[in-house]
Amino acid sequence: MRPYPLAQSLNPDLPDVLLHMTGRHGERHSSLLSAIAEMSPASRLGSILDMRTLWASNTFDTWCPVVCFTQTTRRAMASLNGRRFDGVGIAFHVQPVFDEGGGPALYVRGDEYDELHGSPTLSVQARSRMVRYWPGARPAQDTDPPLPRSLSGISEWLHEREWRLPRPASVTGDWGWKFQPEHVAFVLVPNATVLQELITDLGQRRAANGTDHTWLKGVPVASIVGSEWVFKEGLDVAAWT
Template identity: 30%
Template structure:
């Protein structure tokens, strides 16, 4: 995948896009109840364990998308401060999403949104009529008609608690009698699974939201393992 050179980002823009796993408000009916009932931490935990984004059709659209918010530092503070979003999710760059076929949405009146719908492009627009007040989200979308996408170009993992860790996942097998790695039970009757923190957690920067400083504290890969 070729990364794009987008030039400079002005103070009202950001190179960073956030896929928040916690958002207060209604969710589209396309999102299963099992996922709607999860906490922000549980959704993030699943993404890290599976190395997979699950895409669902946004309001007013039929094409599944992975959604992001563009936020300079002060705007991130605003989004979290007003309680619409919680500080949990995946951070990436604009160029990564554009290179993968995504982009920013258009905020348009109802009549124009209807034209997007008629063209089969409703996932690229958000209506701005009464009852649709989400312009502050500065939304970007990555269409994924197949319903999922592997995680690429992760800049950081955003968490709201410095003590939080994702659940360990199986990363291999060892012979319990020797401690040596094995390929499966057929190689040793004493084969046991090895559990570690997910690879993405161990190899990514971790950004911890500090509510007192209203900013993220950035930790290099491996620091919070």
């Protein structure tokens, strides 16, 4: 089966790019490699650009490693900068992520979650894209038994507009996604200081590994000014609204 290409520019609220942020605030899953956890957001981005690879990892409730993205707008990302994310990341055109098996997260009510998430009739990939959507609950009576985590815990993450690219061992042996230069739409850095850190990091990697970074010369860079993301003059970034 060969799916047709995805429709583009459906709505200003649905960008045609997916962002992979390299710095975020909040709890980290225990499976995250310490070598990655200890890097700064700029160094993580430098590693991704140097190796042209996004490493997948097990996140909360996934059945296999996944690569996570967000399909968010400039305005929404600006509002999350400093609160949820550090404003450092890389944007990909949506089509190659879809072609590799990625798709929007499957948001499932908490009172339906355990049945679907544990269903053996669904693929590992489908179950790994499931995200529980639930405000939490408590037993009807004080004497009732405790509720399972799927019902008692709070999980409301619609604002992340998450996409997941599952990478089970049956699909890939390296637990990652090796992307091509043409898959990259732009990179994000919040300010000139982080940009210089990224440039220095890439220079050190090039000196150590001899990696060819010439493809990066044509990649647009977005930085935040006030509450808006702006791009270098003359760069075509119409895909990110």
